[in-house]
Amino acid sequence: MKxxxxxxxxxxxxxxxxxxxxxxxxxxxxxASGANKTVALVFFNSSLRTRxxxxxxxxxxxxxxxxxxxxxxxxRLETERGVVMDGDKxxxxxxxxxxxxxxxxxxxxxxxxxxxxKADDYGEKILNQFIQYSGxxxxxxxxxxxxxxxxxxxxxxxEEFKTKPRPKVVLTWAPHPKALPQAVPNSFxxxxxxxxxxxxxxxxxxxxxDPQFVRxxxxxxxxxxxxxxxDFIYAKNWSAFRDDVYGQVLSKDMHWTVDAGKMxxxxxxxxxxxxxxxxxxxxxxxxxxxxKSIVIPEAANREIACQxxxxxxxxxxx
Amino acid sequence: MKxxxxxxxxxxxxxxxxxxxxxxxxxxxxxASGANKTVALVFFNSSLRTRxxxxxxxxxxxxxxxxxxxxxxxxRLETERGVVMDGDKxxxxxxxxxxxxxxxxxxxxxxxxxxxxKADDYGEKILNQFIQYSGxxxxxxxxxxxxxxxxxxxxxxxEEFKTKPRPKVVLTWAPHPKALPQAVPNSFxxxxxxxxxxxxxxxxxxxxxDPQFVRxxxxxxxxxxxxxxxDFIYAKNWSAFRDDVYGQVLSKDMHWTVDAGKMxxxxxxxxxxxxxxxxxxxxxxxxxxxxKSIVIPEAANREIACQxxxxxxxxxxx
Amino acid sequence: MKxxxxxxxxxxxxxxxxxxxxxxxxxxxxxASGANKTVALVFFNSSLRTRxxxxxxxxxxxxxxxxxxxxxxxxRLETERGVVMDGDKxxxxxxxxxxxxxxxxxxxxxxxxxxxxKADDYGEKILNQFIQYSGxxxxxxxxxxxxxxxxxxxxxxxEEFKTKPRPKVVLTWAPHPKALPQAVPNSFxxxxxxxxxxxxxxxxxxxxxDPQFVRxxxxxxxxxxxxxxxDFIYAKNWSAFRDDVYGQVLSKDMHWTVDAGKMxxxxxxxxxxxxxxxxxxxxxxxxxxxxKSIVIPEAANREIACQxxxxxxxxxxx
Numbered sequence: 001m002k003x004x005x006x007x008x009x010x011x012x013x014x015x016x017x018x019x020x021x022x023x024x025x026x027x028x029x030x031x032a033s034g035a036n037k038t039v040a041l042v043f044f045n046s047s048l049r050t051r052x053x054x055x056x057x058x059x060x061x062x063x064x065x066x067x068x069x070x071x072x073x074x075x076r077l078e079t080e081r082g083v084v085m086d087g088d089k090x091x092x093x094x095x096x097x098x099x100x101x102x103x104x105x106x107x108x109x110x111x112x113x114x115x116x117x118k119a120d121d122y123g124e125k126i127l128n129q130f131i132q133y134s135g136x137x138x139x140x141x142x143x144x145x146x147x148x149x150x151x152x153x154x155x156x157x158x159e160e161f162k163t164k165p166r167p168k169v170v171l172t173w174a175p176h177p178k179a180l181p182q183a184v185p186n187s188f189x190x191x192x193x194x195x196x197x198x199x200x201x202x203x204x205x206x207x208x209x210d211p212q213f214v215r216x217x218x219x220x221x222x223x224x225x226x227x228x229x230x231d232f233i234y235a236k237n238w239s240a241f242r243d244d245v246y247g248q249v250l251s252k253d254m255h256w257t258v259d260a261g262k263m264x265x266x267x268x269x270x271x272x273x274x275x276x277x278x279x280x281x282x283x284x285x286x287x288x289x290x291x292k293s294i295v296i297p298e299a300a301n302r303e304i305a306c307q308x309x310x311x312x313x314x315x316x317x318x
Numbered sequence: 319m320k321x322x323x324x325x326x327x328x329x330x331x332x333x334x335x336x337x338x339x340x341x342x343x344x345x346x347x348x349x350a351s352g353a354n355k356t357v358a359l360v361f362f363n364s365s366l367r368t369r370x371x372x373x374x375x376x377x378x379x380x381x382x383x384x385x386x387x388x389x390x391x392x393x394r395l396e397t398e399r400g401v402v403m404d405g406d407k408x409x410x411x412x413x414x415x416x417x418x419x420x421x422x423x424x425x426x427x428x429x430x431x432x433x434x435x436k437a438d439d440y441g442e443k444i445l446n447q448f449i450q451y452s453g454x455x456x457x458x459x460x461x462x463x464x465x466x467x468x469x470x471x472x473x474x475x476x477e478e479f480k481t482k483p484r485p486k487v488v489l490t491w492a493p494h495p496k497a498l499p500q501a502v503p504n505s506f507x508x509x510x511x512x513x514x515x516x517x518x519x520x521x522x523x524x525x526x527x528d529p530q531f532v533r534x535x536x537x538x539x540x541x542x543x544x545x546x547x548x549d550f551i552y553a554k555n556w557s558a559f560r561d562d563v564y565g566q567v568l569s570k571d572m573h574w575t576v577d578a579g580k581m582x583x584x585x586x587x588x589x590x591x592x593x594x595x596x597x598x599x600x601x602x603x604x605x606x607x608x609x610k611s612i613v614i615p616e617a618a619n620r621e622i623a624c625q626x627x628x629x630x631x632x633x634x635x636x
Numbered sequence: 637m638k639x640x641x642x643x644x645x646x647x648x649x650x651x652x653x654x655x656x657x658x659x660x661x662x663x664x665x666x667x668a669s670g671a672n673k674t675v676a677l678v679f680f681n682s683s684l685r686t687r688x689x690x691x692x693x694x695x696x697x698x699x700x701x702x703x704x705x706x707x708x709x710x711x712r713l714e715t716e717r718g719v720v721m722d723g724d725k726x727x728x729x730x731x732x733x734x735x736x737x738x739x740x741x742x743x744x745x746x747x748x749x750x751x752x753x754k755a756d757d758y759g760e761k762i763l764n765q766f767i768q769y770s771g772x773x774x775x776x777x778x779x780x781x782x783x784x785x786x787x788x789x790x791x792x793x794x795e796e797f798k799t800k801p802r803p804k805v806v807l808t809w810a811p812h813p814k815a816l817p818q819a820v821p822n823s824f825x826x827x828x829x830x831x832x833x834x835x836x837x838x839x840x841x842x843x844x845x846d847p848q849f850v851r852x853x854x855x856x857x858x859x860x861x862x863x864x865x866x867d868f869i870y871a872k873n874w875s876a877f878r879d880d881v882y883g884q885v886l887s888k889d890m891h892w893t894v895d896a897g898k899m900x901x902x903x904x905x906x907x908x909x910x911x912x913x914x915x916x917x918x919x920x921x922x923x924x925x926x927x928k929s930i931v932i933p934e935a936a937n938r939e940i941a942c943q944x945x946x947x948x949x950x951x952x953x954x
Contacts, residue, residue: 028354036664036696038692040688046393048393048409048414048418049417052358052384052421052422053421055382055384055421056356056382056422059356059382060354064695066688066691068687072705075684075912078915081921083915085917087813090682090912091684091911092912092913094915095911095912095913095924095932096912098932099685099688099911099932099936100688102932102935102936103688103691103692103936177405275417276393276409276410277410277413278403278408279396279410279412280401280402280403281403285399285400296413296417299413299416300417300420303421349672366704366711366727366732367735369704370736371738373700374702374739374740377700378672495722495723593727593731593735594726594727594732595727595728595731597719597720597721597730598718598721599721614731614734614738618738
């Protein structure tokens, strides 16, 4: 595997799922495979789960990991070509990226959507420069438009908890005080559309996601109707995708908060969220603390998802 | 060992001391015991000694360590229950803690007293949430009211330097420009009260410490009298504990600074401090640079104290 | 090797070069030599290359590394003696240094020139305290006046790319928006003066470097004349060294920017820069992106330079 940004990079999704469950059974089985190999984890943005789970996954494989926080302790990076660099950016990505590539074997990159320019965000400008110039396998640790490690972990979690061969999975928008990227819902849709699930997306009008990720998924504007008979409720806020309102908060409607009343409409569904979650905005305390909340095992699977990706990238180095 | 917060967690203190000296003689003897085990070091506050010595102790045992600075590069954490999280805190401790627990085997937590609410501080609200929700053995790397790794290192140091079976150990308050927590003097008292020493505490009136830590220790308000015949002078500033003045600086009286004149009252005592130390506030340059100053070997023993704790926690995992 | 600050610390430079090329051929050959050894990488200033390449070099040797960012997550350090520490600095270097030394076997220090006091900078006040008080081998990861890891990597790079037994190497000043230290040109001159090269320095009048580093090198104020017949162009900005203008920017003359026209005066020279580089100030996009630009292999050799230094320091521990 040379890049990991979309579900298609995993190839046969059932094979990837089986590999993940195998890895989880014995996470130290391939500890020799990472000997003398180093992964650089490059963060342009904050991280808790990704930071820890990626380091842990690398350790499980016997790899070294180096964490680089670009905005803390490293130089500020220029990302535009042709600029006279007489301002506060000391280094250009065009140098920084191959330099990072020189000291490691695999690179993970976190670089959130900036909402300054939709074309830049949806062109995955930063991530693609890493893919193009680092000379190394590159995986997204949430980039402008995708968070495939999260979606892969979500899929593993659904596989583990499902009680039907083809569960109903509902991705629901929920309110949040700030404008959030679409990376998580994009990748969740990307994965669910290829998985053995009935996939429904529900959100207020105006919050339509990018069709390249939504594809054939059913979109239902009535949240309660969407919840009926659901086996998994996956809550997430995102900002608007449409050109004229890109990156904007169109609604903070607390009627969309996931609460016990809505959960009672489901077929005793599990509650999922990628975390971090704003309690009592996205979801009420009682729902996230209920026995059906699987946000912690879901987060724990981030380690497994990352380990499969690193394992496959290590294999591709040989 | 499932938690390390107080002297009682060590059980037989002499056995713990013997184990520490054994570890110190050959710190790599148990290098196999930490294989595939990871300690997460979670810092809500600054750290030099604890940060480095804990990583070093983990390495000595063949463990991996992951450092997480909560206020740098990770999400800001909400600690109150029931809050509508519409502000600047992106994640709740109630999610963050079990998530951290999911990626590691043991957790160390640094979370200083905040002086906003005495009940919260003395209830060790943050630390206890880690103990309750992480599902992992947890040790304090200085929490609101205790710093047991420091006190254990202090005890090891006294054991190494003492020239009498039962030395006189004096904990003395000293001036400082800012309000400091009581964690260090609390734990020092906690340990000294169980150790084979004559323990005396001296401080200006109003600086009385929590009786649960002071216990039967002698409190002497006349610093010079306290110093007479002392074998170890342990200097430290702390703010007021009493309810009506909790967390306040009641005095910056430079007459309490430890200087050569006062040291001459002792039985050629060793000078100790947990560091970081404000020179010429807590202690004069000449005393801290004198041959009787053992602040550096004391700091070096932080590695040993932490290694014993990690070693015992590793044993408890099996 | 007990310190690494100047070219003379390497002893026989040809032997050091041979060792570097040997290390590069098989960087994991000495992986057993670093077992149970730890290097502390102490950063008072930002770093990308040094941070990653030093960690990577340590890993190659089987060593542990601990990164400490002094201004993030650790205590702010007082560097002056005799101060009453009643301000915002919580710890004195005189304690912090031996404490760091206590937890590791080797120390790397990054501490840039501060331009507050030339005598302090050129006295290498911070670095020398580490050498004096840490009790450990110490190497500069760019200190106030030297950057020997960079210069050693530069020399290795020249050795690899040269097509003549004695190439002409030109160090040229180039414009930059801010005042930069002289550490890189100082060490480059220090190394080139001992290497098998014809060494020329070119800069505007007023930018003369410290004679202890310039030594017998030819100084040519006409940049174009200097470039004639050059095999390597090494561009770098620095601020003034002269007492009356120390640390000042005397010129931002963009006529000194390295561009294709000037490169055409050379004998098809390679372009070098230590990075980070300000594009279109120091060098134009087309030159740094040309096939003759070797800034990335140059940066990659930072790992090799550091590995030789760590390897020799490890040998000195035995």
